[in-house]
Amino acid sequence: MSESEEHGKQWKTLDKDLNRISQIELATFHIARPMVGLGVALAFIIVAGLFAALVFGGQPGSAVVIAAAALGAYMAINIGANDVANNMGPAVGANALTMGGAIVIAALCESAGALLAGGDVVSTISKGIIDPSAVANTQVFIWAMMAALLSSALWVNLATWIGAPVSTTHSVVGGVMGAGIAAAGFATVNWGSMGLIALSWVISPLLGGVVAAGFLWFIKARIMYQPDKIAAARRWVPVLIGIMMGTFATYLAIKGLNKIIQIDLLSAVLIGLAVGALSYVASAPLVRRQSEGLENRNKSLKALFGLPLVISAALLSFAHGANDVANAVGPLAAIVHANASGEFAGSVTIPHWVMVIGAFGISFGLILFGPKLIKMVGSQITKLNPMRAYCVALSAAITVIVASWLGLPVSSTHIAVGGVFGVGFFREWYHEKRLDETMRKKKDLRIAAEERRRRKLVRRSHFMTIVAAWVITVPAAALLSAIVFWVLSHLAG
Incomplete structure (x- = not known):
């Protein structure tokens, strides 16, 4: 073997070794990446506890407040990981936003909503679930x-891990109910309120799905099915x-302005009508230009729905x-x-430091663990484009x-995910209808039942997982809470 061939063989061996080292480094990075998120989350929980220690250190019962602040931080992280996906998932799934852009916008808007328009007063016993x-x-x-x-934090954490978007408010309700039963028996629970909440499991996703469809x-x-699609878009977009703007103005007037002034539903609707009319006037020339x-x-219509x-x-x-943030940190405020x-009282003022946590x-939670649920809601249930995603948000x-x-206690999580399902099932129905029409015209065309099942536009496995998680949220959180209460009371005793 010549000297040049020997050198070539050595370089090939070195390349192989370096490639193996690179693969090991890459595998190590993928294994360590989740640990970074857990480390940052743990650091935030510790900082929240230390902050509470600075505020309450030396006061009677300060250890309980410090522990509660750490638990509140843990709960807030889980809300960010699970609940926020319902707002950003459709926009990401429709490619109107990148994952990074969605995370930045959601983090800013969620924080602003909590700090600027979050309720000063929260029902500590979650809408009268137990009698204090x-x-x-x-x-x-x-x-x-x-x-x-x-x-409730543990349950939301588990749901996020298995990839099921659940209601954090319902988790808190279940937790309060379970602890109330463990502390004072079944008679302490307001079963009328619990019945309404159980009803909302059905009403929320159905309403969301029907409106979106x-x-x-x-x-x-x-x-979409007009001869001149662009002219139709200029008229209707x-x-x-x-x-959309009128609806959100009404929604925020009901939920946000109550912090500043007392406002009834009629006034909120009038505000929404005014904002909607102004938005229509302002957007018409923009849509025409775009x-x-x-x-x-x-395909051209997607560009007109992206920014909205x-x-x-x-x-x-x-x-x-x-x-929703106020509902989640309500137990901490209590x-x-x-x-x-x-x-203890039925409702209390939320301290600013609690809202900051x-x-x-x-x-x-959103930055560290949110992408998993954002992908689930945005692209793994059914395929979304800007028009479909816009229907879900609206x-x-x-x-x-x-x-x-109507005075119904509904879950924003159930509504948003129900909207995604509604859009998906409507598309299935519409495709089946057009397929049947085609088959009637072409009598020799036959499609096997297996092929029809393959063409389903909503993933049934995700549908069943999410519905099952919704059904067991309150009882699962209640059982966990009763166990935790029993452990805490016995340790304290």
Whole structure:
């Protein structure tokens, strides 16, 4: 073997060795990456506890408040990982936003909603789930709220791990119910309220799905299947934008302005009508300018729905921060109030530092663990484009307003995911209808049952997983909470 061949053989051997080392480094990176997220989350939980120690250190019962602050931070992280996906998933699935852009917008809007429009007063016992007078004393009440906080956070964490978007509000409700039963028996639970919540498991996704499917039908009939699609879009897209902005204005007036002034539903609707009309007037020339030069095909329409979809996702996140964060950190606020005053009440003022923990915890949870559920909601249930995703976002806001008007306790998570299912099942129905029409025209055309099943546009496995998680959320959180309460009370005793 010549000297040059010997050198060539050595270089090939070195290349192989370096390639193996690179593969080991890559594998190590993929293994270590989840640990980085866990490390940052743990650091935030510790910082929240230390912050509470600085504020309450040396005061009677400060250890309980410190522990509760750490649990509140843990709960907030889980909200960010699970709940926020419902707002951003459709926009990411429709490619209107990148994953990075969605995370940045959601983190900013969720935090702003919690800090600027979050409720000052929250029902510490989650809409009257248990009777506080039935609880023996303040210490028992504190242990019950601690158990509710920890159990609901654990359940949401488990749901995120298996890839199921669940309602954090329902998790808190289940936690409070389980702790109340463990502390004072079944008689302490307001079963009427629990019945309404159980009803909302059915009402929320059905309403969300029907409204989303209705808007998708409208877009198909009035824009997509018109001879001149661009002219139809110029006529109807500003109307849809006006409906969206008016709806969100009404929603935020109901949920956010109550912090500043007392506002009823009629006034909120009038505000929404005014904002909707102004939005229509402002968007019409913009849509006309944006549509110039577009080809007369459905693909061109996506460009007209991209920006409205991003705006709707941002507004949904702001509204979620204003509404749901307070519910999630409610037990923490109850513990702080009970520890400071020696008594417990049905509703308390949320301290600013508690809302800060909630706002920042959501942001950290979203950044570290949110992409998994965002992908699930946005692309793994059914295929979304900007028009379909826009229908989901619009459905979420409209359904919440209708439910508020009817006095029904609904879940924003169930509504948004129900909207995704509604769009998917409507597309299945529409495709089946067109296929049947084609088969009637071409009598010799036959499609096997197996092929029809393969063409289903909604993944049944995800559908069953999510529905099962919804059904067992309250009982699972309640059972966890009862166990945690029993452990805490025995350790304290």
